[in-house]
Amino acid sequence: MADSNDPAVKARRKEIYEDARNAVQNLRAIRTNTAPIRHNKWRKPDAGLTTKNLNFKGFIAEGGFGSVYLIENSDTKAQYALKLQELRLPENESPFRTPPKDKGAPTPPITPSSEHTKLSEKAMRERHLLTKRFVETKCYLQHIRSSHPFICNLEAFFDLRGGGEIIGREAEMAHALFFEYCDWGTLEYVVKSYYEVPRFGSRSSVDAEFKRLPKGMPPIYKVQALPEAFIWHVYMQMMEALAFLHGDHPEYNQKKEFHRRNQLVVIDIKLDNIFLKDSGVPNTYPTVKLADFGEAVFVPHGESRWAELGTALLTPPEGTWMSDKYDVWCAGVVLYMLSHSHTLPERPPMPVLKKYPTVTPIWKQFDAHLSTDLCVQLRRPLVMDAKKRPTAFELWEIVRPLAEARIPLLFRGLQNWAKPGDPLEFKEEDLKWIEEGGAPSESEKEEVEESEGFDEYDHTPDPSSSEEVDLSSEEEEDGDEKGGKEGGERDPSTPTKSPNLLKRHRREEERGKENLPPMRSKRRRLTRYRKLRAYRI
Incomplete structure (x- = not known):
């Protein structure tokens, strides 16, 4: 150990x-x-x-x-x-x-007298x-x-x-x-890495977690674009997965285990519910994986059912009538975001939308680097009339030969910074130490928290700056402040305080003498979400 x-x-x-x-x-x-x-x-x-x-x-x-x-x-x-x-x-x-009044009781009573x-x-x-x-x-x-x-x-x-x-x-x-x-995390992380993080690349101290450039990206780049071949890849594999879930995939319908089953409508198709896993084959894109079926409903073939579920990125014109066409629309919205720099179409004003629920959204121009062939195919899932909207299997039959022909010619691999970092790894000796009752001492915890809270507001002075900090006075502090004996000598068994903690205490004393409010501690970042919001809870 x-x-x-x-x-x-x-x-x-x-x-x-x-x-x-x-x-x-x-x-x-x-x-x-x-x-x-x-x-x-x-x-x-x-x-x-x-x-x-x-x-x-x-x-x-x-x-x-x-x-x-x-x-x-x-x-x-x-x-x-x-x-x-x-x-x-x-x-x-x-x-x-609390639900709106027009929705009735949170849980309707069985009979009027059974409130x-x-x-x-x-x-x-x-x-x-x-x-x-x-x-x-x-x-x-x-x-x-x-x-x-x-x-x-x-x-x-x-x-x-x-x-x-x-x-x-x-x-x-x-x-x-x-x-x-799925080691590549979610599609949402990849899209944000391309369109949001580079766009706001700066050295501002405000929201630094979201404004920094991805690791490995040259500072001259401010905006990157998803490769067209990757959008073809996601389109093809996502529609094949939906064709399987909707019971329309001919290869799987021949298997006995899939005979006579209803259509499974996923409903909750969003960027953060689509995972990516390394295919294991060089010069290929990660495999697309649909996940999160907690809101799914079962519908007989060719029919629909009413269900107020899910959180669609853009509600389809048919509203909450769930069918396989609902999933096609949601998948089309995901593809729309891939081809429009991670933006949604503009919705009409709410009064207009309530009066005319089938009014067409305001579609925007496709990203300039995309071909006309891809743009034509991306419009197919977003047909307003659900009866005229193609099924996932029909779209897959159209897109598959086009994608298989274009992906090898247009292939441009995803950047390394678009892949989430490795999970926080546990070592066996660390787990054993904790299982046996080990824990950081209170002084160590305080030291870590104080040093973390100090970094954002009190940076080490830049040698090129005019600001100077006199550290000699800190060295002349009594041994008691450093955890030692009088005269500066310290007992080896006594834990020492970090320089950052001493500096912070000294500045707090100076602010107290000037009747200034205490220094504001740093808001601790949610490091657990720093790399990947992968597995939606």
Whole structure:
């Protein structure tokens, strides 16, 4: 095990302590309080995951109801993404906002006299969250089954029952899903890396996390554009995946397991629900993977049903009548954003939209680098009349030969800075140290927090600047302030304070003498979202 007194080891432990501690607590709860891990019986061979061979390798992302971890099977060394979610709201969680009066009661009573049967808004939200998680599992087991190459596969799942500390707090019940790991993150991250981060490239201290240039991009570039071949690639694979989900793919309809099934309408098709995974073949684009079926509904072929679900980027003219054409429209909006520098079409004013819901949005010009052939195909999914709008299978039949002919000729690989960084990795010695009760001391925690809060407002002076800082007075401080004895001598067993912390205390004293307000501490950045918002919670 690494030397615990090594400064590099101590710095790493301070950095990963919170995430690694949660991982240890989650693993302990999984091994003691869970039902057996159930594998997707349609996936052959199965992942072979058990509560004994799970290794938490890193932290990917977190949301309001749970976290996503990088998991490794210690027997096969295969990696998976574990989506671990609590199914009960914490006590301080704010409930849903109150629905408009014209929508009626939050939960309509069974009879006019049974008003007491209405659920609280918090209970409604808990029930919706639980239902969404089980709907997603049902979609995989009853409809997707052995899956498709362009679907993010579900390998296994389990329930945490009987209570336990999970995802950092006490949970009565939690649900966990094991998905294949998509190392390229989401399509949203790639698009933002091209169109948003370079466009605002600057050295401003305000919103620096979002204004810096991507690593590796020369400073002369302010705007980059997605390669046309990549848009063809996403178009072709996304439509093939939808054709499979809608039950129109001829190759899969011949398999017995897919006979006589209804259409699965995804509804929630957005940039952050489309994942990318390295294809493993050089000079090719990452494979497109559709995911997040928590809002999906089942519809008989050629029919539609009403459902007020999902958060469409641009609501289709048919409104909340769900059919396979609804998914085609949502996919068309995603492609529109890829070809319009990550922007949506302009909506008419709300009074006009309420009176005329089928009014055409204000479409903008396509990006200048795109060919006319691609622009013509990108207009097809956005036909206003749902009856005239082509199905995903019809679009796939049209686009596939065009894309297969053009991608090799137009191929231009995605930039390295468009790929999210590696997840925050856990080392075995760090997890073992935490499991045995190890933790940063209070002085170390204070030192880290104070030094982080100091950096943004008190930068080390630039040698070229006229500002000078007299550090000699700090060296003349009493030994007591440095944690030592009088006269400047320090006991080796006494921890020293960092120079940043001493400097901050000194400036606070000076501001107090001048009757100035205390220095404002730095707002801590959400580093867990720094690279990838991949696995939507």
